[in-house]
Amino acid sequence: MKEIRLFCPATIANLSCGFDVLGLCLDTIGDEMVVRKIVEKGIRISKIVGADLPFETEKNVAGVAAMAMVSGLDLDFGFEIDIYKNIKAGSGIGSSAASASGIVFGINELLGKPFSIKDLVPFAMEGEKLASGSAHADNVAPALLGGFVLIRSYNPLDIIRIESPEKLYATVIHPQIELKTSDARSVLKQNVTLKQAVIQCGNLGGLISGLYTEDYDLIGRSLQDEIVEPLRSMLIPGFDSVKTKALEAGALGGGISGSGPSIFALSKGKHTAEKVAKAMSKVYDEMNLKYEIHVSKINAGGIKTIKILN
CATH class of the missing domain: 3.30.70.890 (GHMP kinase, C-terminal domain)
Structure with a gap:
């Protein structure tokens, strides 16, 4: 697998009584992202459509999440990212989380899934930390896992996925x-x-x-x-x-x-x-x-x- 194109969903966090510990995943709203392997090591953001966001890896939530993920891996190649933003920044429906969770999911797929989906959450949280100053998981966890997600604990991280009622x-x-x-x-x-x-x-x-x-x-x-x-x-x-x-x-x-x-x-x-x-x-x-x-x-x-x- 050389390249993957993803739908990165919007999310609702807090859900009134669940500040920083509860979120859900939406189905009809989201960004798209293309992640591809490249010869050069490291992370490169090559395209951003729909938003005025930084291309510098260390200033972009997707770049920061990606770097957190690959920093412990011995890779002789890198990754290039195209981001197509449909979720407006500062909208309250997980714009930064869509980028942070999308990139770690994409890299994991291209690497043959060495990490479980839950294992990806801490990497995505690093992107959230850049965006808001807090490494919270109530957007990135439902974006990765789907349904409702309860973060029972942050230290250690303990995530429980909950199925949504059908209607x-x-x-x-x-x-x-x-x-x-x-x-x-x-x-x-x-x-x-x-x-x-x-x-x-x-x-x-x-x-x-x-x-x-x-x-x-x-x-x-x-x-x-x-x-x-x-x-x-x-x-x-x-x-x-x-x-x-x-x-x-x-x-x-x-x-x-x-x-x-x-x-x-x-x-x-x-x-x-x-x-x-x-x-x-x-x-x-x-x-x-x-x-x-x-x-x-x-x-x-x-x-x-x-x-x-x-």
């Missing part, structure tokens, strides 16, 4: 503003009250239980954030109205996607998810704020191979 759909609306993860993290408090912690733990446990048992009502009741959303929602235009209209249209629940500014809602069934999309869109239409909106089934497989060149 669960996500609606994501992205107001056309950029909100950097580092800026969104700067508004967070370093300490929470015992009451907040107890409520958040209950919601996280309820959400995980709802996913395993396909209890859609329990999923909806558990999509509540006591800690992060009250602080970050102030950075997102019309957040309260968008969320309220989504719930009125039949969404199970929703909140901030990742660090924002995208807002997500989960629904039972595609028809309801599309009604929710119309309701969310109407809010921004009335505000004369440009946006993108997506309706997606949960992606069970993660990164997808589009084409292989031997």
